[in-house]
Amino acid sequence: MMTRTQVGIVGAGPAGLMLSHLLSLNGIDSVVIDNRTRLEIENTVRAGILEADSARLLADTGVSDRVLRDGHPHEGIDLRFGGESHRIDFRALVGESVWLYPQTDVFVDLANARSRDGGDVRFGVRDTCVDVDAPAIRFVDSDGVAQEVRCDLLVGADGSRSICRDQVPEALRTFSFREYPFAWFGIITQAPRSAEELVYAHSPRGFALISQRTETHQRMYFQCGPETDAAVWSDDRIWEELQARVAGPDGFTLKEGPITERTVLRFRSFVAEPMRYGNLLLAGDAAHTVPPTGAKGLNLALADVRVLSEVVERALLKNDRDALDEYGPRALARVWKAQHFSYWMTTMLHALPGATDFDVRRQLGELRSVTGSEAGSRFLAEGYTGCWPA
Ligand SMILES: Cc1cc2nc3c(=O)[nH]c(=O)nc-3n(C[C@H](O)[C@H](O)[C@H](O)COP(=O)(O)OP(=O)(O)OC[C@H]3O[C@@H](n4cnc5c(N)ncnc54)[C@H](O)[C@@H]3O)c2cc1C
Known part of the structure; x- marks a missing residue:
């Protein structure tokens, strides 16, 4: 079976679906394919923090205003070290907040919007292969039928294992x-919130992040070895570790409940350049990944496709192929700022194996510099909200 479209997109994550949506607003048709089923993607818990620009992109382009209704604006975070909390007030420092809105909801909103607008999205495919020179995607669809999508441009939005x-x-x-x-x-x-905003904790036992999901379910993380087997940890042992990492003289404790999901998440910092090769353009995690500490991955994916949709429109509607050359340099300027921010947050907050007393006390000095000066706090606030000066 052969389909002809203008843009063939591999990957129905936030990058692929948002790109397809933005292109459709300008009358450019696309086909999106994904090797997971819609249900599988809906049930994969991942990101939870949206920059204000990401939330606005969803609302202003007509994907959904659910993010503004059901999402929770967070106007700051707590940096916790030496057993005490220090609030970074984003609203006061940079006039913006971030939104707590799970990636699973972002996906549902985007998938519903594509389906509402008649978009061609094919889930549950297999055996994907792509041809860059005569741009096409070949795959076997969910009914077992071999398919070919011929296109003018090919977009790789197929995640970190692209x-x-x-x-x-x-x-x-x-x-x-x-x-x-x-x-x-x-x-x-399954527990009530332990804090109203995210708590990033530095402790001698390692990093912990206390995050929220809903009124009844919360997301928490703690630093572990890359080879840790989540299955051998009892609930009691997990709570003991989390409580120890946030404990302090102010008596802050976590509200405990049954643990319904547990995973070990390995991560790295990665950038693939160039982001364009001939008819192929890479977007989102396919081109770059960041450690989750700075909550930047999903936001970068959306920022990429905002630029990409604009250059693709110029290339296809105004016959300006040179516009495609702008994509990589423009997207990468933000990507490298986000890489630096995510690396900085990660190395400032985590216990580094083999760290000496000097290393730990330097980290605490760094944390005090950030929380104790407006310039330091503003640097963090700009990075976290994505409000970097141009
Ligand atoms: C635990 C966790 C917590 C995170 N927290 C945050 C956070 O708080 N804030 C934040 O901004 N980011 C966060 N991230 C990162 C964020 O989830 C990713 O950066 C984001 O999903 C990237 O979107 P994407 O569309 O580029 O890629 P993906 O969401 O990975 O989508 C790629 C899609 O391509 C499909 N695919 C892959 N290979 C093929 C193939 N061969 N054929 C067809 N389809 C294919 C996949 O099935 C997938 O659906 C987190 C990530 C994890 C894992």
Whole structure:
């Protein structure tokens, strides 16, 4: 079966679906394919923090205003160290907040919007392969039928294990990355909120993040070794570790409940350049990943496709193919700021294996510099909200 479209998109995550939506607003048609089913994607818990610009993009372009109705604006975070909390007030420092709105809801909103607008999104496909020179995507659809989508441009929005990225010849590409000697042990617990805003805790036992989901379910993480087996940790042991990492003289304790989900999340910093090769353009995690500490991944995916939709429109509607050359440099300017921010937050807050007394006290000095000066706090607030000066 053959389909003809203007833009073929591999990956129905936030990058792929948002791009398809933005293009459709300008009359450009696309086909999006994903090798997972809609249900599988809906049930994968991932990001939870949207920059205000990401929330506005969803609302202002007509995806859904649910984010503004059901999402929770967070006007700051707590940095906790030495057993005390220090609030970074985003609203006071940069005039913006972020939104607590799970990625699963972002996905549902985008998938519903594509379906409402007659978009062609095919879930549950297999055996994807792409042709960059005569742009096309080939795959077997969920009914077992071999399909070919021929297109003018091909977009790889296929996440951190991208197959599209591998189409860029080795001699022409650069992969920059940093591995970290730790991972995150993430849980979902059926419990009330322990705090109204996110708590980022530095402690001698390692980092912990106390985050929220809904009135009844909360998301928490603590730093662990990359090889940790989540299955061997009892609920009691998990709570003991989390409580120890946030404990302090102010008596702050976490509200405990049954643990309904547990995973170990390994991460790294990664950037693939260039983001364009001939008819192929990479977006989102396919081109770059960040440690989750700065909550930047989903936001970067949306920022990429905002730029990408604009250059694709100029290329296809105004016959200006040179516009495509602008995509990589414009997107990468933000990507590298976000890389720096995520790396900085990560190394400031995590216990580094083999750290000396000097290393730990320097980290505490850094945290005091950030929380104790307006310039330091503003730097964090700009990065976290994504409000970087141009
Ligand atoms: C635990 C966790 C917590 C996170 N927290 C945050 C946070 O708080 N804030 C934040 O901004 N980011 C966060 N992130 C990162 C964020 O989830 C990702 O950056 C975001 O999903 C990237 O979107 P994407 O569309 O580029 O890729 P993805 O969401 O990964 O989508 C790619 C899609 O491509 C599909 N695909 C892959 N290969 C193929 C193939 N061969 N054929 C067809 N389809 C294919 C996949 O099934 C997938 O649906 C977190 C990530 C994790 C794992």
